[in-house]
Amino acid sequence: MSMDKIPNSDSGKKMNRLNGSLAMKPPGSEGSGLIGRRIGIAAVWLFLLIAALFTLFPIYMALLNSVKTQGDMLTNILAWPAVPELGNYADAFQKTRYLRSLGNTFVVVAVGLTGIVWFSSMAGYKLSRTPGKLSGFLFGLFIMSTLIPFHSIMITLVTISKELRLQGSTAGLGLLYIGLGVAMAIFLYHGFVKSVPKELDEAALIDGCGEFRLFFTVILPLLMPITATIAILNTLWMWNDFLLPLLVLTDYKSYTLLLSTNMLFGEYNNDWSAILASLVLAMLPVIILYLALQKYILHGIAEGAIKA
Amino acid sequence: MTSRVWKKHAMLLVFVLPALVFYAAFTLAPAFGGMWYSLTDWNGLNPSYGFVGLSNYAEAMGDRYFLKSLWFTVKFVLFMLVLQNLLAILLAVLVESLGRGKVWFRTIFFMPNMLSLIIGGFMWMFIFTRVFPYLAEKTGWMLLDQSWIGDPRYSFFAILALSLWGGVGYLMVIYIAALQGVPKPLKEAAAIDGAGAFHIFRHVTLPMIYPALTIGVFLTLNNSFKVFDSVYALTGGGPGRTTQVIAINIYEEAFSFSNRYGYASAKAMILFGIVLIITIIQLAIMKRREVRA
Numbered sequence: 014m015s016m017d018k019i020p021n022s023d024s025g026k027k028m029n030r031l032n033g034s035l036a037m038k039p040p041g042s043e044g045s046g047l048i049g050r051r052i053g054i055a056a057v058w059l060f061l062l063i064a065a066l067f068t069l070f071p072i073y074m075a076l077l078n079s080v081k082t083q084g085d086m087l088t089n090i091l092a093w094p095a096v097p098e099l100g101n102y103a104d105a106f107q108k109t110r111y112l113r114s115l116g117n118t119f120v121v122v123a124v125g126l127t128g129i130v131w132f133s134s135m136a137g138y139k140l141s142r143t144p145g146k147l148s149g150f151l152f153g154l155f156i157m158s159t160l161i162p163f164h165s166i167m168i169t170l171v172t173i174s175k176e177l178r179l180q181g182s183t184a185g186l187g188l189l190y191i192g193l194g195v196a197m198a199i200f201l202y203h204g205f206v207k208s209v210p211k212e213l214d215e216a217a218l219i220d221g222c223g224e225f226r227l228f229f230t231v232i233l234p235l236l237m238p239i240t241a242t243i244a245i246l247n248t249l250w251m252w253n254d255f256l257l258p259l260l261v262l263t264d265y266k267s268y269t270l271l272l273s274t275n276m277l278f279g280e281y282n283n284d285w286s287a288i289l290a291s292l293v294l295a296m297l298p299v300i301i302l303y304l305a306l307q308k309y310i311l312h313g314i315a316e317g318a319i320k321a
Numbered sequence: 322m323t324s325r326v327w328k329k330h331a332m333l334l335v336f337v338l339p340a341l342v343f344y345a346a347f348t349l350a351p352a353f354g355g356m357w358y359s360l361t362d363w364n365g366l367n368p369s370y371g372f373v374g375l376s377n378y379a380e381a382m383g384d385r386y387f388l389k390s391l392w393f394t395v396k397f398v399l400f401m402l403v404l405q406n407l408l409a410i411l412l413a414v415l416v417e418s419l420g421r422g423k424v425w426f427r428t429i430f431f432m433p434n435m436l437s438l439i440i441g442g443f444m445w446m447f448i449f450t451r452v453f454p455y456l457a458e459k460t461g462w463m464l465l466d467q468s469w470i471g472d473p474r475y476s477f478f479a480i481l482a483l484s485l486w487g488g489v490g491y492l493m494v495i496y497i498a499a500l501q502g503v504p505k506p507l508k509e510a511a512a513i514d515g516a517g518a519f520h521i522f523r524h525v526t527l528p529m530i531y532p533a534l535t536i537g538v539f540l541t542l543n544n545s546f547k548v549f550d551s552v553y554a555l556t557g558g559g560p561g562r563t564t565q566v567i568a569i570n571i572y573e574e575a576f577s578f579s580n581r582y583g584y585a586s587a588k589a590m591i592l593f594g595i596v597l598i599i600t601i602i603q604l605a606i607m608k609r610r611e612v613r614a
Contacts, residue, residue, distance in 0.1 A: 057415050058422075064412065065429045068486065071444040072432075074452055090455045132340035139336035147330055151337055158348050160600055162547045164568045165593040168575045168582050169354035170347060172365070177346075192347025195340040224332055253437035255550050260576065271439055278443055285447060295440050303435045307428055310435075314491065315498035318536055 072296070079289035086285065098286070105291035108281075109273035110265075115298065117183045118269040121258070122251045124187025129194040129247050130240055136195070137202025138232055142214065152203065155196045163193070163256070171260050181264045189261065190251050198243045201320055205239040206232075245306075245313035252299065270295050359586035366580060377587035386562050387588060390570040393477075397566065398545040400481055401488070406537050408485065409492035410530075414522070416493070417500045427497065431490035438487045442554020445483045446470065449555075473563035476556050480564065483551045488544070492537045499533030500526070535607040542603060546596050567592050 078086055080097040105111070140152045170189065171180075179185030209232065217227045233240075258269050268276065274295045281287050303310060359377055363370035381387050416426045433441055449469035457466030469479045503526055511521045549568040552558060558565040558573065565573075571592065575585035 057418060061412075061415055061419075061422075061426050065426060068429055068433060068490075071441070071448050071486070074448060075444045078447070086451070090452055128343065132343065136337040136340040139333050143329060143333045145330075148333060151333075151341070154349075155340075155344060158344075158352065160543075160593075160597055161348075161352055162568075162589075162592055162596050164547060164549070164571050165589040166348065166351035166355055168365075168571075168586055168589060169351035169358060171576075172582070173346065173351060173354070188343070189347050192343035192345075195344050196348065199340060228336075249435065253435075255437060255439045255553070256572070271437055274443070275439060285451065288443065289447065292440055292443055296436055299435045300432070303432065304428075311427065311431060311494055314431075314434075315494050318491075318495045318540065319498065319533075 075289045075292050075296075078285065079293050081286060083284070083286055101286040101290035102294070104287045105277065105294055108277050108287065109270070109291050109294065110268070111270075111273075111294055113266070114268055114270045114273040117262075117267055118252060118271075120183040121187045121190070121269060122248055124184050125190030125194065125251050126244060126247055128188070128191035129198050130243060132191065133195045133198035133243070134202050134233060134236055134240065135228065137199040138206050138228060138236070140199065141203045141206035142211070152199075155199050158196050159200070167256065167260060170257075174261055180261055181267055183262070183267050183269075186258060186261050186267075187251075189257065190247075190254075193257075194247055194250070198247070201239055201243055201317065202236065204320055205236060209235050241309065242313040242316045245310055246317045249310075270298075355586045355589055358583050359590045361583045362581075363583040364580050365575070365582040370583065373583070377584045378591070380584065381588050381591060386565065387567075387570055389562070390565040390567050393564065394546060394548065394566045396477070397481065397484075397548060398542065401484060401545040402538065402541050404481070405485055405488055405492060405541050406534070408489045409537065410496050410534075412489065412493045413496035413500055414526075417497055427494070430493055433487045434490045436487070438483065438550035439554045441487050442483055442551055445479070445486070446555060449479055470556055471560060473556075473560065476564050480548075480551055480555055483555060484545070484548065487551065488541075492540065495536055495540075496530060496533055499530040503529040531607075531610070535604070538603060538607065539600065542599055543596065546592070546599070 074090075077093065078090065079101055080099065081094045081101075082098050085094045085098070136155075140148050174180050174185065174189060177185075179188060213231060213235075214227060217231055218224075222231070253271070255271050255275070258272055259275075262268055262272060265273075265276065274291050277291050278288055360372060360374060361370045362373045362377075412426075412430055416423055416430070419426065453465040453467075453469065457463055467475045469475050507525055507529070508521055511525050516524070547568055548566050549572070552564060552566050552569055556564045558569040562570075567588070571585050571588045574588060575582055
């Protein structure tokens with residue numbers, strides 16, 4: 014399978030040097046000719062294909078068995094069913110209140126993301142532009158928390174959210190995420206603003222443009238690349254976060270997709286057909302988004318990690 | 322002049338205030354509140370509580386289940402540290418060495434990271450409790466036929482497999498970005514000088530991606546100490562409390578077993594202390610090596 018994949022340019026030779034080491038050949042054996050080179054490349058492909066199979070296996074099994082009856086599952090767990098059983102999906106759709114849960118998740122992410130981007134871009138920009146002790150102190154205050162594990166603050170956070178009557182509300186949960194997310198976003202904006210020329214601010218201010226108009230009409234559009242990274246990182250985090258919603262969303266009407274899926278899992282202990290269908294439904298929005306925006310997401314992840 | 326400085330500071334506060342309000346309410350206040358409650362006997366329901374000094378910390382140090390969860394977490398962190406970074410570098414190097422197919426593999430390996438480990442955990446639960454026994458029966462490969470979820474000796478590895486499945490792709494993306502930053506002429510020069518592939522990797526590529534390794538180790542340490550979702554989804558800390566990690570132990574202490582908020586806060590502060598110390602040590606050591614390399 015891999016034989017026809019071998020490029021015959023000199024990039025092939027470079028590849029072979031890399032591959033040689035990874036196929037655990039002793040160093041210095043690259044010179045052993047074309048056959049050794051091909052074996053090396055084949056070994057790389059084989060290894061990667063096995064790793065890819067391992068990665069996709071649980072998703073594939075979930076997909077496969079979500080369209081089977083319990084009986085089909087028992088007779089052959091690996092085979093496609095003679096007749097796909099779509100009733101599982103109807104069941105899961107209803108039991109997880111799919112549309113409602115999806116809507117709830119959207120509200121949480123929308124509130125959280127709007128606040129995080131809006132407030133941290135303002136703060137990050139001004140902190141980066143203003144020299145002085147006050148600015149340094151405020152920036153330090155934000156950075157200070159980045160090492161605190163969520164589990165170290167969750168107990169008091171839940172108490173506070175109760176006091177402020179944010180418990181049980183999806184929008185309230187979004188507000189909590191703003192408070193938890195701004196520090197990291199400010200840090201990223203703070204760094205990025207340095208690449209935006211200061212002369213721009215000065216020119217606009219001389220032209221009589223107000224501070225806010227300057228920020229929202231001139232600066233914010235220029236921050237777009239880092240805004241995209243921040244939006245991707247935070248959406249993924251809020252969408253997939255489980256513990257905070259579990260603690261805060263006490264009423265099933267406000268359940269996010271994850272909480273509904275978790276509830277169904279608890280109730281249907283051994284009815285894997287319905288559970289797997291619900292898992293596929295829960296994955297669906299994320300996978301679609303991922304395949305559509307794959308390039309930007311991977312870029313954002315690398316960017317965010319390296320800068321942080 | 323002074324009025325201009327004043328105006329500048331006022332403007333700074335106006336821009337920072339919205340973020341600061343939310344940050345103070347939902348990050349700073351809970352952090353300081355947690356420190357305070359860890360010194361009290363508050364139970365979360367009773368409005369009155371008393372100051373008890375460090376006795377919560379003393380109790381935690383003698384709490385058999387807490388210490389066990391600590392040990393379980395440390396073991397988990399060590400396995401993750403080595404395996405996750407090793408696998409991520411291996412995948413990154415192999416994927417980068419490909420011509421065609423690169424994008425496909427990268428997309429596939431990162432995919433689990435898009436999913437919550439709760440979802441991933443339930444899918445793996447299906448694999449462990451249904452698919453593996455079936456495969457074992459058909460193939461006679463008895464290694465697969467273990468009590469992956471029910472027996473803590475095996476469920477450790479089940480949790481590890483799930484966490485690696487969900488985490489390797491993320492680090493791989495970081496290592497790929499680092500590998501792409503290694504200048505090709507450097508490797509070519511080494512090759513012309515007669516260096517073998519392994520030597521090129523060891524002495525040219527590896528030092529060049531050292532900053533990424535710092536990030537990778539940092540992220541692994543940071544996330545693994547806080548592991549919650551994968552344990553919650555697979556074993557819930559059970560059977561009994563045998564697979565409890567620190568985060569699960571704190572969660573149960575506060576929200577399901579006893580509602581002892583004060584005591585749970587003390588444990589939470591211990592977790593914070595551990596993460597802080599380990600991160601500082603790690604960064605200090607690796608930054609120094611980075612400079613030398």
